[in-house]
Amino acid sequence: MELDYSSDGIVRLLRTPPEQRSLPWLKDALQQAIMLELATLPPYLCGMWSLLQDTDSGKAAAAAIRVIVFDEMSHLGHVCNLLTTIGGSPRLADESVLAPYPCPLPGGVRPEINPDLEVYLGGLTKDSVEMYSQIEAPEEPLAQFAAAEETFTSIGAFYTAILEAFRVHQGEIRGTRQLTRSMGHHGEGNSLFPIRTFADVEQAITVIKEQGEGTDKTPDNPFPGHAGELSHYYVFREIFRGRKLKKIQETPPKWDFQGDPIPFPNARPMGRVPKGGWANDPGTVPDAAVQAELDKGNTAFSAMLHALEKAWEQDRPEDADPHMDDAIGHMFALKGPALKLMDMPLPNDPAKRYGPEFRFVATP
Structure with a gap:
């Protein structure tokens, strides 16, 4: 597949019937995932650097987004390890794989909550925080967004397809050119580890999906850097809504933004x-x-x-x-x-x- 950020590469990959998802299909999908992970970092960095830490809410927002930035860097590393373990070579230093901001997400990914999402570089505002949370939104959020009438390709669904392709091609996992890096101080899922088995693949993809989206049972980050850390989507929703997320019902579990107020932080x-x-x-x-x-x-x-x-x-x-x-x-x-x-x-x-x-x- 030709590398082009502006193409609908991910959508075309997902149109391929599962039984036809070959090893080249898997390599193409992982390169698209690299493009996806790279696209999120610059907008988050602009938001983080623009923050004025002159209030408690500013300090808290800066710290929370810094955690997310390090998570995203780790996700990029996990995807590169996933590609090299099956004999691929990540392409990062190439203008064709980088986001030409402002632009949609790469590969034709269209979040259900906003199929017309435009990713841009700017300071931290209500609009930019809304954009961040749309990037990270799970297929079925536990709070805030209602389901869309039409189904679109989500980041989570794409990674699920990658996992299933690995399940079919387990024999291609070679453990070649694997980078390791201890980064547990940034979060439990942040250390890069070698991908040598299908269980390693499952672990890497689980970290990528659940740090960003949470799970279908809790908004908490299952791989946190500190106790009570939320997944990325819910961190951004708290900043946007100006309220802490709170569990308001035990059975069935239900959350809403009814906790302590969070003043919107000042920013350059x-x-x-x-x-x-x-x-x-x-x-x-x-x-x-x-x-x-x-x-x-x-x-x-x-x-x-x-x-x-x-x-x-x-x-x-x-x-x-x-x-x-x-x-x-x-x-x-x-x-x-x-x-x-x-x-x-x-x-x-x-x-x-x-x-x-x-x-x-x-x-x-």
Whole structure:
């Protein structure tokens, strides 16, 4: 399958009858999953960095989104391990697999709660938190959204299809080019572990699905970093609704946003990045100072992707570790330019600020 973020690759993969889902089908599906995991990180990072931690709610929101960001990075790692264990090679440092914000989710994924969802880069607002929760929404939320009349392809359904394909192709699990990394301090499911058996596959996919969506019985994150941690969807819904999620009925279990109030946090007023980047809109063309910070951020982002791709190309873990260390260093280097940009007013709207673009640079 040709790699193209804007294609309907996931939808086409799921149209393939289960009995025809071959090993190449599984490799294509996992590359699409990599694109999906990569697409969520920049919007969450923009929201997190925009937060002003001048109130308790701001500090709590920043901490909660930081946990989610690390979860999503771990999910990307799990998917890369799933691909290399069956002989595939993750593609990350390639403009064709990256989200051209603003854009839909990749592969034709359309959440039931909003089939027209547009993913964009901007500061933390009510609208952006709504977008985050729509990305993470389970097929049947325990609270907040009503079921849609029409059924669309959800992220959870896609990962379920991947799991079932692995069940058929268990003999192809080789345990090759597996990265390991101890990250239990970020959450029980965050450490990268080698995928050598079907049970390992089940564990990795369970972590990805349930950290984001919860389960069909509880909104809690089954793989938390701290006691009482909710899955991503319900964290975002609490921020949006301005109330803690509370269990209001035992039998059958029922939850609603009737707990303690949560004031909406203050945030830097980052504007929405236009299609193609700030320079692509005549009203937001950067001056030299802004462009310098944009270049720093784009270069760090691209270098991170190159380092990650290189890490999963190595046959021996000891050869992969330096590349993974480089990737982590580049990830932390993203924050400085982002914060500087969020203090730089837009020329066509001084009440709004610039922010990172997450554009790919072919040779960082």
